[in-house]
Amino acid sequence: MLEVKNLCISYGKKKDKKTVIDDISLTLDKGQIISLLGSSGCGKSTTLNAIAGFLEVDSGDILYNGQTWLDTSTQKRNIGVVFQDYALYANKSVYQNIEMPLKMLGMNKKERKEKVETIAERVGMASFLNKQVSLLSGGQKQRVAIARAIVKNPTVLLLDEPFSALDAALRKGTRDWVHDLVKEMGIPTIMVTHDQEEALSMSDYIYLLHDGKMACEGNPYDLWNLPCNTYTAKFVGNTNIINYNNKTIGVKPQDVLYQKTSKLLGIGILIRMDYAGDDAILIYQLEDGQEIKMIKSAHSDIKEVVELYGRRLIEFDENGNLIKEREVKLTPMLNSLTLEIEGVI
Ligand SMILES: Nc1ncnc2c1ncn2[C@@H]1O[C@H](COP(=O)(O)OP(=O)(O)OP(=O)(O)O)[C@@H](O)[C@H]1O
Structure with missing residues (x-):
């Protein structure tokens, strides 16, 4: 549907x-949640802004149901956006904030009231409708921002770092309800x-x-288990990338063990421990100077x-690209079945 x-x-002249943004392609299907993941400055917000119609593109296309969106205004694209700082009107009420996009669509008062009340109920803010936004907690503001973005039944919902302003305790629960x-x-x-x-837990792709x-794309399981390249392996899963028998090898900190049941990486000397x-x-530092991260229960030996x-x-x-032609047996982390997975030895 969105391509x-x-x-x-x-930017600049x-x-x-x-x-x-250099040759980025992606697809968003009906009912799907996809993530644009990456470090600061990699171009995530720029891509989102182009999809919203806030930015002109140099080349390429953005299509909705097969029709180009490049000549369609932001308003006509009917996109819902939740910005990092929520961009709510602090001095207006929850009701007025959620109502705003419906007013812009020219909807009559009765219809607006019905829609605002329904969505406020849905996001658990029905009893706060008359409250001024500046008096709400961070989590409540987030609910209002989401309600405002979805009240008009958008074609696509864009969430720009939606949980970054929330404290760690609130973030997990908020992720689940969104x-x-x-x-x-x-x-x-x-x-x-x-x-x-956040990306692994919330996304279909x-x-x-x-x-x-584009460094890599895939569903969360594949991105974690079969990263396309060393950059992806390090970014997703904090994988150790080491030289092993003159080969470039990735091993996740969870997969580094003391037990002799697997392949010997070397003798390690503990140089740092973070709880x-x-x-x-x-x-650990190996004899040849390479460092290896390991995750272990703090209560174990x-x-x-x-x-x-x-x-x-x-x-x-x-x-640094995954070697795909190799096919060997292994026991994946998530279950005890023996599966064939490419690129893993
Ligand atoms: N208006 C602008 N003018 C010039 N350069 C810009 C502008 N906006 C962004 N950039 C540059 O474009 C690149 C991509 O920025 P963008 O904000 O899309 O990245 P991001 O991945 O969303 O980063 P962050 O996670 O820090 O928000 C960066 O190098 C940034 O400095």
Whole structure:
């Protein structure tokens, strides 16, 4: 339904011109949630702004149901946007904020009232309709921002780092209700985030951007288990990338073990230990100077000098791309079935 094809965007003019989006393509199907994932400055918001119609593109196309959107105004695209800072009218009431897009559509008062009340009920803000937005908590403002974005039944919902202003305790619960809400309402959604956990838990499909280019795309399981390249492996899963028998190998911190049941990586000396609640992140240095991260229960026996083994080694070629032709048996993390997965030794 929504297709972005070979999008290129630059900022500046003539000799100051800088390409920030370089040949990006993506697809958003009905009822799907997709994420644009990547570090700061990789071009996530620029892509979102182009889809919303806030920005002109240099080349490529944005199509909705097969028709180009490039000549269609932002308003006619009927997109719902939730900005990072919510962009609510602080001195207006919750009701007035949610009502705003309906007024812009020219809807009559009675219809507006019905829609605002229904959506406020849906996001749990029905009893706050007369309250001024400046008096709400961060989580409540977020609910109002989402209600305002979806009240007009948008073609597509765009979420730009929607959870970044919330504290850690609130973020997980908010992620779940936003996910369930847009899924239940069947609103196709694009979320921009730099947080891999957020992308993995909320999305049907993830596009990882790097320096304005598409680094990798896939569903969360594939992106985690079979990263297209070393950049993706490091970004998603914080994978160790090491030289192993003259091969470039990725091994996730969870897959580094003391047990002799898997492949020997070398003898490691513990050089750093960071506590992360029940787990500890251990950094070992191998004899050849390479460092390996390992995640282990902080309550278990932690050794200072130890043989380290890798449970799953993912092999990359000399350009850092996943070697796909290899097919070997392994036991994946998520279940005990033996599956054939490409690129893993
Ligand atoms: N209006 C602008 N004029 C010039 N350069 C810009 C403008 N907006 C963004 N950029 C540049 O374009 C690149 C992509 O920016 P963009 O905001 O899309 O990245 P992002 O991935 O969303 O980053 P963040 O996570 O920090 O918001 C960056 O190098 C940024 O400095």
